[in-house]
Amino acid sequence: MHYQEFVDYLEDHIHNKDAFYDRALDYQNDKNKARQKSKRWDQIKLDREVDRMWKDVTQNLYNTLQAQVPKNRMDPRQEWLTFFDKNDLFESVDESLISIEFE
Numbered sequence: 001m002h003y004q005e006f007v008d009y010l011e012d013h014i015h016n017k018d019a020f021y022d023r024a025l026d027y028q029n030d031k032n033k034a035r036q037k038s039k040r041w042d043q044i045k046l047d048r049e050v051d052r053m054w055k056d057v058t059q060n061l062y063n064t065l066q067a068q069v070p071k072n073r074m075d076p077r078q079e080w081l082t083f084f085d086k087n088d089l090f091e092s093v094d095e096s097l098i099s100i101e102f103e
Contacts, residue, residue: 001069001080007058009080013090016097020057024050027102057100061093 001009011017028046035041041049065083072079084090 001077003059003062005077006062006080010058010061010090010093013084014094014097016094017054020054020097020100021050023098023100024053024102053102065089
């Protein structure tokens with residue numbers, strides 16, 4: 001499974017992406033308030049940073065899982081799906097998204 005296919009599938013099967021975005025935006029807004037007034041980011045820049053944070057989370061998850069998912073040249077996508085089911089991946093990711101700590 002390629003990265004973008006993984007992200008699309010993940011986003012279709014988790015429930016806490018919006019909660020992650022809300023918390024990440026709160027975090028970015030807090031950081032922004034600490035900046036000098038002249039150096040504060042506008043909303044577009046804040047949104048881009050939150051998007052980057054989401055991409056970092058999904059990329060790290062993908063890279064970690066890619067090393068664990070068995071390789072199957074005949075049907076690699078099915079190996080990923082089987083791995084998701086066997087390991088209750090979506091439930092685990094959902095729980096992690098609401099408990100993630102931003103630094």
